Amino acid sequence: MFKFLKDKVKKAVSNISDKFEKEGETVEEVPKVKKIKKVEKKKEVVKDKVEIKEKLREDIAPVVETVKEELKKQEVEEKKKEVKKGFLSSIREKVVTKKISQRQFEELFWDLEVELLENNVAFEVIEKIKQDLAKDLVDVPIKRGDVEKKITTSLKKSIEEVLDVEKVDVIEKIKSKKPYVIVFIGVNGSGKTTSIAKFAHLLKEKGFSIVLAAADTFRAASIQQLEEHGKNLGIKVIKHDYGSDPAAVGFDAVKYAKQKDLDVVLIDTAGRQHSNINLRDEMKKIIRVVNPDLKIYVGEMIAGNDCIEQIQEFNKAVKIDGAILSKADIDEKGGTAISVSYVTRKPIFYLGVGQEYGKLEEFDPQKIIKNLGL
Template sequence: MFKSLKEKLKNVSKKFGSHIDDVIEKESTEMVQESTPVTSQIETETVPAQQEPKEPSETSFKVLPETESPKKPKFSEKIKVLIKEHEILLSEKDISEPLDELEIILLENDVAFDAVDSIINHMREDLIGKKRKIRTSSEDFVIEALKNALLDVLGEGFSLTNYIDTHEKPVKVLFTGVNGAGKTTTIAKVAHFLKSNGYSVVIGSGDTFRAGANEQMRTHAERIGVKVISHQEGADPSAVLFDAVSYAKAHNIDVVLADTAGRFHNRANLMNQLDKIKRVMQPDIVTYVDEAVAGNDAVIRAEEFNNTVGTDTVVLTKADMDTKGGAAISITHTIKKPIMFLGVGQGYDDVIPFEPERLVNELLGAEN
């Protein structure tokens, strides 16, 4: 997962660390040179002709006191690298080149511009003008700063199980998204995940528009052993999901997972239908589903859906096929809503709760 981005972040972190090492070595040399005392100078004085010399020779020699070279601005004032008690202080100039390279890498891997800008600014604030202890190596120093920057962009994530445990049941989750993003399969995976963790689930088959959607959902439900509520093809999806919620209440079901037809934000009739579904079902969580491999397109669509109908959480499918990772890094920063799950394969077990720190550690090769 995110193989291309992981390799490039690893390489740029090494180069970034080496760059800092070079700066430290250069400034260490300069400090040593500047601290070397100036040797005593000898001044020759010529004795005036009319004055008798004090010594037999015509000239006398006087040893002048040691003098100091002109004072230069302190390193702290110059905001240069300071090495004192295993601390360093970096300037903008010292890290501008590797930051530019990092920016290009992130953009090439489909990280949205605003997210890239936030990461670079966070790195700049974390590294410039602040004394930081060097515990192991400059590369680790850079990785720590990059980790903090990525975590700041990714946010805290969202635990569905924690939400269920702390809210009135049934918890109602409405899934939205564009055509072909994998909503139906994702719902089956999430249902399997919840059932495996001890929660009771009912599925509302609200995609009454797509031919075969009901059959597909029923097949999934039978395989994972959960109840599905459905109406005939072409029925009002609001009525289907109302019945699903009613069933859950009557049977003390913990969670309702509601499917909807895929739609684009610019289809006014379908978006109005989604508004009606929300009014009738009154979901606790609206989840936007899209493909991680869509990159910046997924980020743009998520923003449009959020602006049109609202979004609480995001699920990214096909994360296992995504070498770049741009969507996963960018979506939460762009719409200010957390990722809930990542789809990482074809099996029902292939959905994992999104844990930002775990993802960042994987990207940077850091220990959990």
């Protein structure tokens, strides 16, 4: 997952680091050399008995002179070593750093900006990353050899902030009310009906009782598709005839859930473009009639910036509560997952990571960071 973006980001960061090292202004900082404390040698004082002092003086005089000479030599050598050590320490402690101006940063960031744009990262997100990196890099002395690490750390921190949207525990919310009504919306071909079936499977595995509502009455194939999923999962599907009122289907599903004391109602709706005013008004009617507890947008990650634009428009129209992104397993770019929450300030609940019913994965920002190699 996200291999393409991971490779591109890694390459861009490496390029920026290399250019930073080559083009950045060199700054040498020499810290004050700490004074080395003079080591005082302990002198051993031998107190001779007065009675034998005079007697031994003549015998040990030559030895004493020899010892004195040796001590003088050792003291000179120690001083030489101390001077040498202090000099070498100051050389080793010299910090050679690099720093760049705002103009240089703009030129260097272009490499990363292009890669992010090509991998479906929203413009607003790129601007945020740019500001964060500039704050950490412009006119900031960085040790030579630490530039790439500094850039990577700053980039990771910025993307973590981009993904930092208040988490909503959908399962806990479902436990809070009965029946809990969820409406799914999105454009045609986004994997909406399949995502609903996966979510129904997940809920059933957790012990919830469910009813499905086939409120996409504009496509007979959609009704049949949801019915097929219902049979496979052993879940009741409420449907009306092709072309009937979608809001009525949703209403009947909620009514059925109340009668049967079911936990959850999952309502499928017709895929629609945000620019289609009639279908948008119909969607508002469904929401008004069933009064859902949660409105989930389903978009496919491989749609890239189109998905980001669509979710923004749907959010303006009906105030979505969060998203499920389908086809995450085949999206090597990953920019959509990074951008959706930031531009809407709404959480991503799940990622679709395969065709099987069990292939619905709870969204984990740290896993996204890891997949990007940060």
